[in-house]
């Protein structure tokens with residue numbers, strides 16, 4: 241037993257990233273489900289003071305922020321293929337990770353939050369979702385920005401960089417999976433469709449989907 245404990249929620253895309261990484265590394269771990277309610281459970285806030293899901297315990301060592309967890313686990317397991325040690329190769333992965341967190345994820349959250357009725361602090365389906373055509377319009381409005389972001393990725397791909405799977409791909413997998421199943425025209429951002437189809441087909445992701453995948457009421 242590795243002594244790893246993940247604070248998660250099956251619908252949390254950020255927790256799904258961590259689970260995908262743990263599964264891909266073949267690590268055993270326990271999960272503790274954090275309720276999506278406004279008041280975070282004390283046992284969770286004790287680990288992550290800002291309350292976000294996921295958090296990871298490795299024995300006594302506590303860590304939060306999903307991308308930080310991916311970086312930590314890759315280093316812990318010596319997986320330089322997933323997160324290279326060479327400074328320039330590593331920086332390329334970090335560029336995509338940062339771009340995802342700062343630009344791509346927020347741009348996608350605009351339509352996703354309306355599709356799933358997300359209210360920050362209250363979780364999914366806390367309000368009525370918008371009709372599909374309005375969700376599609378929200379995505380279409382972000383397409384120019386998303387196409388600029390996708391130009392940072394390897395051309396033609398399908399992976400983000402280095403011609404192989406890295407943690408930059410694993411970080412994007414759950415939300416790209418949602419995009420494939422959303423009422424949006426993903427062909428407006430062709431490089432994102434290529435990326436989404438490749439990450440969605442990852443065997444460890446396919447194995448994980450039945451327990452989480454796309455949120456549903």
Ligand SMILES: N[C@@H](CCC(=O)N[C@@H](CS)C(=O)NCC(=O)O)C(=O)O
Pocket residue numbers: 251252253254255276277291292293294304305306307359360361362363
């Ligand atoms: N930047 C954080 C974000 C964590 C975060 O916001 N997690 C979401 C789940 S995907 C959450 O806690 N949502 C609960 C809510 O908004 O009530 C990370 O990457 O771990």
